[in-house]
Amino acid sequence: MFKNVMVYRIGEGWSPSLSDAESALQGQRFTECGATQDKSVGWAEPRGQAHGPLIESIGGHWIAKLVIESKAVPGNVVRKKLDEQVAEIEASTGRKPGKKEKRDMQDEILLSLLPQAFARQSSVLVWLDMQARRLVLNAGSQGKADEAVSALLKALPGLNIALLQTTTTPQAAMTEWLLAPNPEDWPADLCVERECTLKATGEDAASIRYVRHHLATEDVRKHVTEGKLPTQLALSWDGRVAFVLTETLQLKKVQFLDGVMDASGTDKSEDRFDADVALSTGLLSPLLDSLIAALGGEMEWGAQTTPASAEAVPAAADDPPF
Template sequence: MPLFKNIVVYRIGPEWTPPPLEQLEADLQRLAFQPCEPTQERSAGWVPPRGAEHGAMVESVAGQWILKLAVERKAVPAGAVRTELEARCKAIEAERGRKPGRKEKTELKAEIVHTFLPRAFSKRSSHILWLDLERRALVIAAGSVKAAEPVVKPLVDLMAELRHVMPLVPLSTALAPATAMADWLASKQAPAGFTIDRDLELKNPGEEKSVVRYSRHNLELDEIGQHIQEGKLPAQLALTWNDKVSFVLTDQLAIRKIDIRGVEDAPKGEDGFDADAAIATAELSGLLPDLLAALGGELLPQA
C-alpha cells in the first residue's frame, strides 16, 4: 500500500529547530501506542512506520523523517444510547414526578456511554507524518485539514515538551484553489507542467448548495464554463503533473487520490519501505513547488 494516498501540507515556522533524531526516537518509544482501556473512548500513540514489531519509531530515508501515529476509537451506537436515555428519563419521571433537566440528561448520557464502552467495538486507523527538514514542511497523510489536525497535535505537543516548539500553518496561496481551477477549466488551459484529467466536482456555495460531478469524462465542455458563469466553483479537480503524479486537488488545498507512476515497478528492498518512501517524498517534493506556483505562489505567514 502506498505511503500517501491523500496529503495535507503545513509550513513549519523558521524559528523551529529539529531535536536530535536519537532524542525524538526515545520519546516516541515512550509514547508508543496502547490499545484503549475498557472504558476509554480514544487512544493515540506512535508505532513503527516500517510496520516491524519493536522497530524504530522514526525512519530517516534520504534525509526525510517518517513517523506513524495510530489511533483507536470506540464507538457506542447512538441509537442504543438514546433508547437507554429515554428509558432512564421515564423512570425518573415516574419515580419523582418530574422530567430530568438538561444538565441531568447530559450526566445520564455520559454515564450510559461509560457503561456501554466495555462492550463497544473498536476501530483502529494509522496516519503517516513526513517531516521535510530542508523545505520546512510537515506532510500529513489525510484528506483534509480537519482530518489532519488530530494527527498534528500529538507531534506539536511532543515538540513543545522537548523545547523544540513547532509553529505550523497550513499552506496558503495567492490564488484560492477554487478560483484557479475555475480559470483553468474556463480557459481550457492547464498550468505549465500539468494536464487536466477526467474527474471534476463543481459546487454552488449559495443557499441551494447544488453539486455537479463529472467522472471519467472529457472536461473540455462549454457547459462547464456555463456552470462556472452561473456561480458554481470547482471543489475537486483531477490533474496530472509532468506525466508522473496523478492526483485530485481540492478547494481546501488538500491533495487526494495520489497515484505516483512507476512506484510498483521500482526495485524494492526487503520490505519495500525505503524505496516507496524515497520515491514518494522525491516526487511530491517536486510536485508541491510547481503546484504552489500554479496557484499564484505561496503566501508565507507574517512573523
C-alpha cells in the same frame, strides 16, 4: 503510501535532531483504549515492527505514524437504558428525575457499556521534510489532520505549523485552467484530466460533477462563466502522478501512473517500506514544488489569501475557446 495529502509549513527556528524527536514521541507512544476509555491517540512504529523507532529517516525524510483508536456506544442503546432507569425511578418513587440527574445517569450508562464496545483504529502517516520545511499528512479528512497536528504540537516542543497557503487560491487557478483556450495555457508539468466538480455560490449552491468526461468543452466553460466554480479538479503531473486538487489545497486520490513503479527500478528483495518512502517522497516533493509554483508561489508566513468566492470569474469571450 500518501493517498490523501494535506500540506503545512514548518516555522523557522525548530530544528531538532532525529534522536531528540524520537525521544519526544516515545513519551506519547500509542496504547490501546482501556476498558472505560472511549479514545486513545499516540505514536506507533511506521515500519510496523514492534519496539522499533517511532520516526524513520529515509533519504533525509522523516516518517512517523499517529494511531487513533475510538470506541463508540450506539446512542439508541444508551437512550433505551436511560428510559428504562427513568421509568423504574418514577414507578418506585413517584417522581421524575431532573435534567442533571438524567445526565449523570446517562454518563454512568455509557461508562458501563464502553467495555463491551468494539474499538476502531485509524492512522495518519506523517512526513516531515526538514530540508523543504514542509509537513505532509496522509489524511482523508480535516478532523484526522487536526488530530495529527495537535499530537505533533503536544509531543514536539517549539514546533510551529501553519497550513501552506499560495498567492493564487486553488479555486481561482482551477477556474483559469478550465477557461484556458488551449492545453498549452496550462501550467508546466500539469495536465487537466477528466474529473471535476463545479459548485455555485449563494442560496442555490447547485453542483455538477463530471467523471470520465472531456473538460475542454463549451458546456463546462459555460457553467464556469455562469458562476459554478470548481471545488475539485483531476490533474496529472509530468505524466507520472495523478491526483485530485481541491479548493482547500488538498490532494486526493493520489496515485502513481503506469510505468512509474517499473521505472523506479525497485529491487523486489529490498525492504518495501524504504522503497515506498523513497518513491513517494521522490515524486511528491517536486510535484508539490510544481503545484505551488503554478499557484503563484507560497505566501509569506502568517499572510492570508483572498477567499476564492470573492475573486472575479473571467467574463465569457465572444468566440468559444475550444
